[in-house]
Amino acid sequence: MSNLIPSLIGGAYIGLAVSIMYLFNGRITGISGILNGTLHPQKKDFAWRLFFIAGLCMGGIIMNALHPELFIQISRATTVDYIMGGMLVGFGTVMGSGCTSGHGICGISRMSSRSILATLIFIFFGILSCALFKYLHGEL
Amino acid sequence: MKNIVSFLVGFIFAIGLAVSGMLQVQNIKGFLDILGDWNYALIGVMFSAIFIHSIFYFFIKNRTSPLLDTKFHLPTKKNIDFKLLLGSAIFGLGWGWAGICPGPSIVALMSAQKPFLFFVAAMLLGMKLYKWLARLLKL
Numbered sequence: 001m002s003n004l005i006p007s008l009i010g011g012a013y014i015g016l017a018v019s020i021m022y023l024f025n026g027r028i029t030g031i032s033g034i035l036n037g038t039l040h041p042q043k044k045d046f047a048w049r050l051f052f053i054a055g056l057c058m059g060g061i062i063m064n065a066l067h068p069e070l071f072i073q074i075s076r077a078t079t080v081d082y083i084m085g086g087m088l089v090g091f092g093t094v095m096g097s098g099c100t101s102g103h104g105i106c107g108i109s110r111m112s113s114r115s116i117l118a119t120l121i122f123i124f125f126g127i128l129s130c131a132l133f134k135y136l137h138g139e140l
Numbered sequence: 141m142k143n144i145v146s147f148l149v150g151f152i153f154a155i156g157l158a159v160s161g162m163l164q165v166q167n168i169k170g171f172l173d174i175l176g177d178w179n180y181a182l183i184g185v186m187f188s189a190i191f192i193h194s195i196f197y198f199f200i201k202n203r204t205s206p207l208l209d210t211k212f213h214l215p216t217k218k219n220i221d222f223k224l225l226l227g228s229a230i231f232g233l234g235w236g237w238a239g240i241c242p243g244p245s246i247v248a249l250m251s252a253q254k255p256f257l258f259f260v261a262a263m264l265l266g267m268k269l270y271k272w273l274a275r276l277l278k279l
Contacts, residue, residue: 073166088237
């Protein structure tokens with residue numbers, strides 16, 4: 001049970017962050033959507049995205065300085081695996097209009113049937129893909 | 141002002157991802173490896189985030205507008221189409237393969253580790269690729 005504590009605390013930060021975004025700016029905090037929007041910039045719909053990404057980066061820089069142990073990676077994955085994964089994630093999140101944050105957290109909290117279904121699907125295929133990776137590489 | 145809020149939200153979000161262990165591929169993969177040595181901890185992240193946001197959303201949804209804008213920007217699509225289903229499946233395949241999703245990829249990139257550099261570059265390319273394909277096939 002002890003390893004649930006950091007997850008619950010981290011999740012609370014995330015829940016608070018997306019709530020602030022919705023209350024003040026009326027926006028859904030969907031990271032893939034925010035990123036995708038910067039690739040096709042439109043007037044009046046660009047600056048907030050950049051500021052959000054800058055905030056993510058600033059958080060990353062500070063946490064990496066204070067707690068580098070939270071950035072340690074243990075995986076069998078090679079460069080090719082990360083490129084493959086990245087391509088699929090980019091392609092799939094734009095096609096499916098969302099990722100773990102937009103569908104998984106914001107959408108489910110709003111009880112959106114599209115998001116609930118999307119989340120079930122990406123978790124199912126995530127489990128499948130992870131199992132295939134383990135089968136082929138021998139380890140995760 | 142909206143931009144400052146966005147920056148703060150990104151900042152808090154990044155801390156949440158780091159604290160919860162979402163920046164480490166072994167945790168994501170350990171969570172998805174339900175048939176192996178299952179690491180259920182990440183259920184706590186979803187549970188906690190959804191729990192808190194649901195409560196806030198319940199109260200905010202009665203407002204006619206957000207505090208700093210004239211209207212709420214909610215998704216307009218309501219129907220379940222093949223793009224939602226296929227797109228989510230493709231995203232899941234990539235997520236399980238690399239153990240990284242969009243939010244953590246940007247935050248963890250700040251540690252300047254090569255895997256995230258390759259992942260983020262490929263992810264942005266994948267996003268562009270879908271747009272090109274969608275235009276080509278008139279999706």
